[in-house]
Amino acid sequence: MYTIFDLPKIPKHLILSIEEVLKLDNKFTGLSNNYSTHNVQNELKEYLQLMFPEHQFFRYQLLKGNIPIHVDVSRDIAINYIIDTGGSNVSTVWYDDTRTTAIESVVFQPNIWHSIRTDIPHNVNNITEQRFAITITKGEDKKLLNKSDREREEYDKLINTSSKNGD
Numbered sequence: 001m002y003t004i005f006d007l008p009k010i011p012k013h014l015i016l017s018i019e020e021v022l023k024l025d026n027k028f029t030g031l032s033n034n035y036s037t038h039n040v041q042n043e044l045k046e047y048l049q050l051m052f053p054e055h056q057f058f059r060y061q062l063l064k065g066n067i068p069i070h071v072d073v074s075r076d077i078a079i080n081y082i083i084d085t086g087g088s089n090v091s092t093v094w095y096d097d098t099r100t101t102a103i104e105s106v107v108f109q110p111n112i113w114h115s116i117r118t119d120i121p122h123n124v125n126n127i128t129e130q131r132f133a134i135t136i137t138k139g140e141d142k143k144l145l146n147k148s149d150r151e152r153e154e155y156d157k158l159i160n161t162s163s164k165n166g167d
Contacts, residue, residue, distance in 0.1 A: 001094045001104045001120065005079075005113040007051060010134070014044045015083060018132055021060045034064040040134065048136065052079065056139045063124065063131040069099045072118035079115045079136040082108050086131025095121040 024038035037059040040048065048058045063086060072078070085108070093105045099121045108114055116122070124131070 001122075002092070002106055002108075002114055002116045005115070007113040009111045010044070010047070010081060014047055015134075016041060016044075016060070018062065018130060021062065021132075024060070027059060035067065036062045037135065038062075044134075048134075052136055054138060055079070055136050057137040059135050059137075061131075061133045061135045063127060063133075066127055067124040069095055069121050069123045071121055075137050076117070076119035077115055077138075078118050079113065080108070081113050081134040081136075082110050082131070083134065084130065084132040085110055087126050087128035090124060090126045090128075090131065092116060092122060092124050095123075097121065 021038050022036075026036040027039060028035055028037045039045075040058045040060055045058050049055075052058075061080075089107060091105050091107050093102050094117070095101060096103055
C-alpha cells in the first residue's frame with residue numbers, strides 16, 4: 001500500500017509557508033473547504049524535477065479535518081512528502097473493497113518521502129490541525145478523463161460531506 005523512500009529532505013528555504021500557499025490558485029477540481037492543492041513555485045519544482053524527472057505535477061497539499069474513505073479519481077499512486085502531519089497520531093488507512101474492513105494502516109512521519117496506493121479505498125484519520133504536504137503525480141491520469149460526470153460529482157460530494165460535517 002505504501003513505500004518509504006530514502007531520499008533527501010527538501011531544503012526548508014524552498015518550502016513556502018501555509019499562508020503563502022493559500023494565496024496560490026487551488027488546483028483541486030472538487031468543491032471542498034478542507035482539501036486543496038496548489039502548484040509549487042518554480043524554484044521548488046526545478047529541485048523536485050531533478051529527483052523525479054518522469055513526473056509532471058508537483059503540488060502543495062493542504063488538509064483540514066479527517067478525509068473520508070475514497071479512491072482518488074485522478075491517480076493510482078501518489079508520491080508524498082509531509083511537512084506538517086496535522087496532529088500527533090494522523091494515520092492513513094487502506095480498506096477492502098467493501099470499505100468496512102481496514103487492511104493496512106500507517107502513521108507517516110514528517111520530512112520522509114513515500115508513495116501510496118490511491119486506487120485502493122483509503123482515508124486519513126486523526127487530523128487535528130492543518131496537514132501540509134507536497135504531493136507528486138506523473139501526469140494527468142487518463143482515468144479521470146474516462147470518469148463520467150456522475151462519478152466526478154459523487155467524488156466531489158464525498159469530499160464536501162467531510163468538510164460540512166467538520167471532520
